[in-house]
Amino acid sequence: MAQELIQRLLRGDKRALARGISIIERGGDEASEILKAIGSHIGRAFTIGITGPPGAGKSTLVDKLTSVLRANPRGQAGEPPLVSILAADPTSPFTGGAILADRVRMQRHYKDPGVFIRSMATRGSHGGLPRTTRNAVKLLDAYGSDVIIVETVGVGQAELDIMDVVDTVVVVLVPEGGDSMQAMKAGLMEIADVFVVNKADRPGADAMMKDITAMLSWDTRERQWVPPVLSSRAHQGIGIEELWEAIEKHRKVSEDTGLLAVRRRDRRRHEFFRTIREQAEQEAQRLVATDASLAALLKQVESNSIDPYTAALIAVKQLSARRRPRKTQ
Numbered sequence: 001m002a003q004e005l006i007q008r009l010l011r012g013d014k015r016a017l018a019r020g021i022s023i024i025e026r027g028g029d030e031a032s033e034i035l036k037a038i039g040s041h042i043g044r045a046f047t048i049g050i051t052g053p054p055g056a057g058k059s060t061l062v063d064k065l066t067s068v069l070r071a072n073p074r075g076q077a078g079e080p081p082l083v084s085i086l087a088a089d090p091t092s093p094f095t096g097g098a099i100l101a102d103r104v105r106m107q108r109h110y111k112d113p114g115v116f117i118r119s120m121a122t123r124g125s126h127g128g129l130p131r132t133t134r135n136a137v138k139l140l141d142a143y144g145s146d147v148i149i150v151e152t153v154g155v156g157q158a159e160l161d162i163m164d165v166v167d168t169v170v171v172v173l174v175p176e177g178g179d180s181m182q183a184m185k186a187g188l189m190e191i192a193d194v195f196v197v198n199k200a201d202r203p204g205a206d207a208m209m210k211d212i213t214a215m216l217s218w219d220t221r222e223r224q225w226v227p228p229v230l231s232s233r234a235h236q237g238i239g240i241e242e243l244w245e246a247i248e249k250h251r252k253v254s255e256d257t258g259l260l261a262v263r264r265r266d267r268r269r270h271e272f273f274r275t276i277r278e279q280a281e282q283e284a285q286r287l288v289a290t291d292a293s294l295a296a297l298l299k300q301v302e303s304n305s306i307d308p309y310t311a312a313l314i315a316v317k318q319l320s321a322r323r324r325p326r327k328t329q
């Protein structure tokens, strides 16, 4: 079942892609099977993250960037790039007004066979950007997307994980009072590869651009890339071409300097350890359910007769002792 779906997905079948993402969202064995099968078919797409505070104009920017991309034939075949958009929405999956508004806004792209759009609910997930978002990006890559744009709301520490998912991070801010300070506090300054001050039709945009530029100059480390600070009026389509140029330039510089390779290496490394952690935790849950001495230890933790930290160390010691091959005398 999954095998046929995987083959269709790898051939660029949009419906197989949509179904594949639903399977990934549900999780389970079929999801694992898909992820294992596509593992060697990814790494070709150019992935971009668009993040910033709620209502900054991220979706509008994504919509306009998509128009620019789809209007520009590239490559030898002269075809415009296949664009996929993933909106990781922290609000309600179905009643969220934002998704509805995005649907209306992006209507023309929904009709374009060269564009794939998907919203994913992320509410209630913890421990960083949900695994489903990362895995969905892999599916979009294996499907053959040339460009993948991931929209996330950059409000908390968790969203900073976007850096670990995409090659280029665009941070969108608006010229409202204190926004650049907020952004710095939220850690957005560190993850940005490109800054864009949207809603530049409102007062304060220039001052804000200066603020950001000043903050960037505080960082005196030797750097191969200093994030440019741009402005846009997304709703009028102003500043979009320039934004795309900056994104492409970042891509090129990070390719040429090896930054991209380092970033992708780190991403693989993080995924490796993250998966081990997840699997180890599942295994621990299973063992506690079946092993009497571990179950007794957990009871002690629950009743506060041993502290969880000490108990965990005892459990790990016990488990690794059991696995170690016995020495022959």
Ligand SMILES: Nc1nc2c(ncn2[C@@H]2O[C@H](COP(=O)(O)OP(=O)(O)OP(=O)(O)O)[C@@H](O)[C@H]2O)c(=O)[nH]1
Pocket (backbone or CB within 6 Å): 053, 054, 055, 056, 057, 058, 059, 060, 061, 098, 101, 153, 198, 199, 200, 201, 202, 232, 233, 234, 235, 236
């Ligand atoms: N004045 C002004 N309004 C804009 C601009 N860009 C977008 N908007 C409006 O701002 C509102 C929010 O835009 P969205 O694109 O939905 O913002 P978002 O960041 O995706 O919002 P969330 O996904 O809900 O966090 C919409 O009403 C847009 O029309 C701009 O440059 N100037």
Ligand SMILES: [Mg+2]
Pocket (backbone or CB within 6 Å): 058, 059, 060, 098, 102, 151
């Ligand atoms: Mg949005």
